[in-house]
Amino acid sequence: MKKLKLFNWLSITILAFLIVGCEDEPLTGEFIQIGDPTQVEPGQFKAQIEGEEFLATLAGATLSSENLLTITGTNDVTGETITLVAQEGGIGVFNLIAGSGTDNGATYYPAGANNPYISTGSLGGSGQLNISELNSTELTISGTFSFIGKRAQLDANGDPVLDSNGNPIVDTISASLGIFNAIPYVLDDTGGGGGGGGGTGDPQDEFFALIEGVEFVEDTITTTITAISGVDMMKIVAKTSTNALIRIDFPLFSGEGTFDMVAISDGTDIIGLYNSNTGGENLTSSPGTITITNIDTEEGIVEATFQFTGSDPLGGDPTVVSVTGGSFTLYFEGIPGSGPSPFTADVDGVAYEPESVTIINSVFSGTPVVNIITNTVDNKNLSIIFPKDIAVGTYDMTPTPSTGNEKIGSYNPDLTGGGLPFWSNTGTLTITSYDTLTGDIEGTFSFTATDPFGVSQDIFEITNGTFSLTLP
Incomplete structure (x- = not known):
């Protein structure tokens, strides 16, 4: 079984019920330019949100060792934040449709809101990022962007608000004329991972689950640790040879115990997901639980059991699947000093x-x-x-x-x-x-x-x- 380990400390937000599809590459050809980065001062990051100017007071980017590019602009006065993510980051044009099989996407956090707008393709979101300059000497980056963000309205309990037909109500926001000029970026070389096998004497990951009583035979396991809205999240994705997948997300520092899963996540919740890769939607945990029996963030090991009933949280796919007997023992790159205080x-x-x-x-x-x-x-x-x-x-x-x-x-x-x-x-x-x-x-x-x-x-x-x- 192939083992993939990623460890990226990046501030991105991706809804857990995104659609999984084909690989995404930088787009090529002729595109309409949405602005000239030199039209703004060096270090500036700005856009129009529903016609109102967004001007970041803090702007920067991170380019990981896996070439995952994350660009963030924050107005620390209003609390608004825009985050743009592109795989294989470099000069070029990138599709920002979230959930297209990569980590590409755009996110907008309004002032005082925990429920962001995301360019989720399954909800009608879209977007484009044009990187026009990546200065490896000065470590600055310039470009333009625009996107359509979507989010399901949530009630006080975090559940979707439904219309008279029982369908979730989806809000839309438009970010246009986005420009950033010579904002600084840093190289994040904390990627890679711990554990893995391969005949090196490293400990071996273990993953098991039953889908409607039939064993889910994984071909790859990917463990990613990502900072989302200030919360360090662990994402575990197990895939079969036919790209059916089980995904589990939970806060890294949840501790040991039994925790309920949610059906729709803002990126910082505990959630389970199943996709058969046969053309259906992602089926998320409704309900579900995970029991973390052992986690050591310093040594880099997590052991847990899980089970959930998967269904489409937006109601578009009537399929319901039972995921039972789930368990895993996974190894990841430990975080020095993150263990419990003595x-x-x-x-x-x-x-x-x-x-x-x-x-x-x-x-x-x-x-x-x-x-x-x-x-x-x-x-x-x-x-x-x-x-x-x-x-x-x-x-x-x-x-x-x-x-x-x-x-x-x-x-x-x-x-x-x-x-x-x-x-x-x-x-x-x-x-x-x-x-x-x-x-x-x-x-x-x-x-x-x-x-x-x-x-x-x-x-x-x-x-x-x-x-x-x-x-x-």
Whole structure:
């Protein structure tokens, strides 16, 4: 089975129910020019939205190692944004019909809206992008564009608003006379991917599902991570040799658990999709669930199960398909520093964010003990003490040591001002896992910290404490 891995941090938005079709290439031949980029100042990005001028205050582009070009203009005063995407980016003319089998497309976010207009071909959207200059020395790009954007009206619950015939109401917006002149672009070389196989000793991806009880035999799996409207989204696409596909989208940092799928996504929702590649529409999850059993964004692995009933969210295709028994174990390029914090807690409802975590082994009354010491940049201290031979389980916390077997928490609000430590008057410590051979230990804690000597009457509530560490 061929494995494709893409990892593109790009700000694009693509509705999850787009039509999948043939490959898209830069268009050739003679085209009507919609403007001269030199008509605007270098660095400017502007267009007409329904006859009203859109002038970006921030404009730039990204060209990935896979030649995916993303151009964005944002007015940070109004909150409006236009994004243009073209595969095989370079000088030339590109079709911006979204859902034509590539990532090509155009998106317009109105002021204060989370439901964008997209040049979705299945809804009647269209568009064209003309790149007239790509200066690889100055790293600037110039061109013109226009597009017709479509979006389904959504109610307060995010469901499509239907007309009297039961069909979704679709809004339209026109972006014309789009021009950008010598706006900067950056080269994004974070593409590629982790895992894959190929006889290299890398871990192998696994994907399984049943379509109406028949095994879906994938030929390729593509895993893409994309930033959409500030949300890092993972898109998994499995295809058969005949290009039937199953697609799953979910926010990368959803965490572990069971989550409902939606039928129509603004690009940041959890959604499942099936397309048989036999001429029908994309059938999206209505309903469906995904259970993420393991995800490590730093190491680059995700394991999950899923199931959904696929149907056309716009009602044009009466086909309904059952996708059951879905599961996957996929490997991707990990994100350094994205893993969970090794130590977290709240103090009186405010996040306690340690700058340093130190683990000290010592002996008290003949008992080996572990002291986890954390300090913040503003000189606060939070520590947890327990015997090194502690087992998985839940324990009451006490304020002072006696034999070394006690489980103790302490909090000092000011290390520099001669502040007193406050100790766990009451509380619980739970060890959720502990490998005594490797030292890997995870746990949770909460306690009420007071001064056991009565010098101070202050009380601190330590809640939502977690740690995931390796003991020396």
